[in-house]
Amino acid sequence: MARNQAFYPTPVGAKTSHIPESFLADSKTSAELIPDNLHDAFYFRSLEEQGTFLNEPQIEAVKHVDHSLLILAGAGSGKTRVLVSRTGYLVTVKEVDPKEILLITFTRKAADEMKERIAQLPGLSNRMAKDITAGTFHSIFLRVLRDQGYQQKILSNDKQKEMVIKIILKNMDLQDSYEPETILSLLSSYKNQIIPLEEMVAKTPNEKELKRVFQRFEEWKMQNHYLDFDDILMETYQLFKRNESVLKTIQERFKYIMVDEFQDTNLLQYALIKMVAQPRNNLVVVGDDDQTIYSFNGADQNIILGFQKEFNAKHITLDTNYRSNTSILGLGNEIIKHNQNRYPKKLSATVTGNKVPLYIRPNTTDDEAEYVIRNIVSDVKNGVRNFRDFAILHRTGNSSRSIYDQLVLQDIPFVCFNNGDTFYEQSLVKPLLDHLRFSVNPKDIHALAGILPTLYLNRDQTLDYIQNQNLINPKDHLVLHLLNMPGIKPYQRQQMVERIRFILNMNKMSPEEAIQKMRIDFYDKYLQMDNRKNLTLHKEMMAETLDELESSAKRFTTIQNYLSFIEEIIEKNKTMEELRKNPNADAVSLMTIHKSKGLEFEVVYLIGASERILPHAAALEADQLNDMISDKKGTEKVFAAIEEECRLMYVAVTRAKEELYISSPSIYRNKTVEVSRFLMDVFNSPFS
Numbered sequence: 001m002a003r004n005q006a007f008y009p010t011p012v013g014a015k016t017s018h019i020p021e022s023f024l025a026d027s028k029t030s031a032e033l034i035p036d037n038l039h040d041a042f043y044f045r046s047l048e049e050q051g052t053f054l055n056e057p058q059i060e061a062v063k064h065v066d067h068s069l070l071i072l073a074g075a076g077s078g079k080t081r082v083l084v085s086r087t088g089y090l091v092t093v094k095e096v097d098p099k100e101i102l103l104i105t106f107t108r109k110a111a112d113e114m115k116e117r118i119a120q121l122p123g124l125s126n127r128m129a130k131d132i133t134a135g136t137f138h139s140i141f142l143r144v145l146r147d148q149g150y151q152q153k154i155l156s157n158d159k160q161k162e163m164v165i166k167i168i169l170k171n172m173d174l175q176d177s178y179e180p181e182t183i184l185s186l187l188s189s190y191k192n193q194i195i196p197l198e199e200m201v202a203k204t205p206n207e208k209e210l211k212r213v214f215q216r217f218e219e220w221k222m223q224n225h226y227l228d229f230d231d232i233l234m235e236t237y238q239l240f241k242r243n244e245s246v247l248k249t250i251q252e253r254f255k256y257i258m259v260d261e262f263q264d265t266n267l268l269q270y271a272l273i274k275m276v277a278q279p280r281n282n283l284v285v286v287g288d289d290d291q292t293i294y295s296f297n298g299a300d301q302n303i304i305l306g307f308q309k310e311f312n313a314k315h316i317t318l319d320t321n322y323r324s325n326t327s328i329l330g331l332g333n334e335i336i337k338h339n340q341n342r343y344p345k346k347l348s349a350t351v352t353g354n355k356v357p358l359y360i361r362p363n364t365t366d367d368e369a370e371y372v373i374r375n376i377v378s379d380v381k382n383g384v385r386n387f388r389d390f391a392i393l394h395r396t397g398n399s400s401r402s403i404y405d406q407l408v409l410q411d412i413p414f415v416c417f418n419n420g421d422t423f424y425e426q427s428l429v430k431p432l433l434d435h436l437r438f439s440v441n442p443k444d445i446h447a448l449a450g451i452l453p454t455l456y457l458n459r460d461q462t463l464d465y466i467q468n469q470n471l472i473n474p475k476d477h478l479v480l481h482l483l484n485m486p487g488i489k490p491y492q493r494q495q496m497v498e499r500i501r502f503i504l505n506m507n508k509m510s511p512e513e514a515i516q517k518m519r520i521d522f523y524d525k526y527l528q529m530d531n532r533k534n535l536t537l538h539k540e541m542m543a544e545t546l547d548e549l550e551s552s553a554k555r556f557t558t559i560q561n562y563l564s565f566i567e568e569i570i571e572k573n574k575t576m577e578e579l580r581k582n583p584n585a586d587a588v589s590l591m592t593i594h595k596s597k598g599l600e601f602e603v604v605y606l607i608g609a610s611e612r613i614l615p616h617a618a619a620l621e622a623d624q625l626n627d628m629i630s631d632k633k634g635t636e637k638v639f640a641a642i643e644e645e646c647r648l649m650y651v652a653v654t655r656a657k658e659e660l661y662i663s664s665p666s667i668y669r670n671k672t673v674e675v676s677r678f679l680m681d682v683f684n685s686p687f688s
Contacts (some may be wrong), residue, residue: 006371007358007661011675013681020330025320025348029053040093046122054085061316062086064284065094068277068313070304073285074347074655075332076600078324080110083258084117086284090256091138092123098131102254102276104140106261110598111135114260115236115262128456133254137269138229141236143228148239148246155226158184167215175460176453177530178213179427185296187214192239193267193297233268240275249275261598262287262307266298281311289343289421290336293594293642293647306340319346321654323600325353328653328660334682336650339643357653357660361675365399365608366551368663369406369418372605375661376588377412379603391589391601393652395616397423398541399608400590401548405565407588408572415579422573423552424566428527432518433566436559439506439514442477451479455495456528468569479503511553511562519546539624540617547669593652604656606649609664610673613647622659649678 010017010339030053032042041065047054054062056080061071073079087103090096104623105111111134119129134142142154155161159182160193165180190200202211221227227235240247257277259265259435262285265273268370277283286308292301308315321329326349333346362368372392394400400416401423424433436451441447442555445463452459464486482496483490502521506514527542579585588599609612619641653660664675674680 011359011679012361020334022329023348049140068281068311069284070308070313070315072317076321079316088121098128100255101132102257104135104259110282119266152225152227192268257283259285263304264299265290304575307449325351334652338681355659360663364667365402368665369402373406387586389602392605395614398548417595511559593648603659606662607654609662609676619645
């Protein structure tokens with residue numbers, strides 16, 4: 001394929017060939033906008049000497065001093081520059097005591113960057129910079145708890161928390177029923193919505209069971225003197241509620257409060273902010289409602305949408321984008337304007353360029369991966385780009401499976417910003433792969449352990465029996481010991497006979513045939529009957545994962561070759577740990593759109609821009625999700641979910657600085673899918 005041969009300037013099926021473009025922003029800066037005779041001109045001249053030139057709305061935000069303010073900061077509009085410059089303005093021009101300033105960020109990295117930039121501001125000594133309190137919600141409110149005598153250790157390691165949950169599940173004989181990450185995520189959701197455990201509604205047997213797991217985890221933390229991150233905020237909230245003098249001390253200290261990434265705020269964080277800001281309400285919040293994409297972590301878009309009215313706040317929009325060229329930004333503007341629940345705004349660009357977004361309509365996700373990698377390799381070989389210039393963005397971990405496989409097959413250096421495990425190590429996938437492994441090596445006790453739950457057998461008890469029996473009467477096929485296991489009912493014995501026969505005959509099948517037969521014969525039914533998994537996982541996500549597994553197996557004729565490839569993938573993932581540690585590594589970045597927020601790249605490939613991928617099927621069918629926490633119902637739930645998917649598309653597009661490629665596969669999970677509505681809405685309706 002020739003370079004870009006498969007890429008077009010509009011999506012396939014577009015009714016117009018016109019390419020959206022954003023306006024160019026007014027180029028005036030503080031150098032022209034702030035005359036020397038103003039009392040605060042000295043401060044802006046000092047910023048300019050350091051290379052910081054502010055535009056008109058940025059200046060207005062920096063000069064705002066008293067009462068509340070909502071700064072709507074569009075993508076790439078320089079919000080950090082504004083927050084830092086405003087901090088300096090308060091101290092240098094308004095002579096505010098640095099100790100009275102509180103700056104809240106959402107990540108430690110952002111807090112460190114703020115502190116570093118504040119320390120370099122004109123007119124601020126190192127001492128002044130250190131006196132300003134800048135940090136995350138958790139670091140700031142942990143300091144409050146420590147001052148009040150809270151001495152608990154902080155349980156911050158996710159793996160440690162998961163290990164505690166695993167022990168609890170094992171003690172409750174539920175080790176094969178729930179994923180620890182899911183348990184922790186659900187518990188976090190309750191706390192972030194200020195729902196104490198005792199107030200958690202548990203109607204069904206499974207909900208009551210989950211509540212008991214939560215209670216045991218809370219008891220374990222109490223007995224071992226631990227708090228986790230959610231506990232820090234909940235404990236502070238409860239402390240403020242019951243001890244007015246503590247709250248008043250904090251209110252007296254922090255007279256000027258700024259909150260970054262406000263669109264990501266959850267109910268608990270917002271409640272704490274409101275408490276601390278009273279009664280002055282000198283509260284400045286910075287965020288973009290169009291980038292609210294973390295509802296699964298408790299972020300509530302209604303908080304930023306309702307802030308102006310609740311606080312009678314002034315409102316400033318930072319609408320100049322310093323990142324993307326006019327055609328990339330124009331596409332972003334046209335995508336997001338179709339959302340209804342948002343502040344109306346349109347960003348202007350400062351960068352022109354002759355590279356318009358390009359679109360591809362490959363047949364399958366595997367074809368998509370080949371096109372994308374071929375394009376990237378072509379640019380690198382021709383000296384046009386380095387690998388580090390590229391980011392490949394995808395909606396879910398499942399939708400990256402093809403591209404991940406292709407990167408490994410072609411030995412392309414890349415860093416995958418996932419949560420550690422590969423697609424092939426997911427809990428839904430492992431039992432099927434363990435059947436394949438066991439068919440190749442019938443003495444693989446680890447593979448057998450993964451099979452047992454699908455036979456409705458207790459893993460630990462059954463393994464003990466098999467291992468003891470094999471010492472007395474060794475067998476080439478460990479699974480044969482199951483037939484003599486005491487207490488087995490006739491129907492279970494029949495199931496075992498069928499499963500053993502299947503495993504013994506599996507070596508005659510291709511890996512795809514074997515996976516398909518397992519799903520049809522028993523595995524899909526096993527998942528459907530598991531009420532616990534239906535409570536904590538969306539059925540569509542489960543089906544998507546297993547369909548992807550089938551697709552991945554298509555390229556292989558033997559089970560052994562397929563398993564060898566999977567081991568190579570898992571090993572490759574481990575070696576990427578070293579690349580992750582090196583921020584300057586010459587490697588392609590592969591990440592979900594969620595992970596990409598706040599980042600920017602020279603070239604972005606957005607894959608999977610098709611219906612049921614983006615927007616995701618889970619959003620289209622959100623009304624069918626058995627959500628234990630959300631109070632949204634029916635069409636309201638679907639509407640909110642689809643609007644968030646649109647925001648995801650907007651975030652992905654606005655990560656690109658110079659080049660943007662968007663791929664919309666036409667076949668997904670063996671079904672024809674249309675180009676994403678978020679693109680077709682742009683090219684099938686008038687531009688404004």
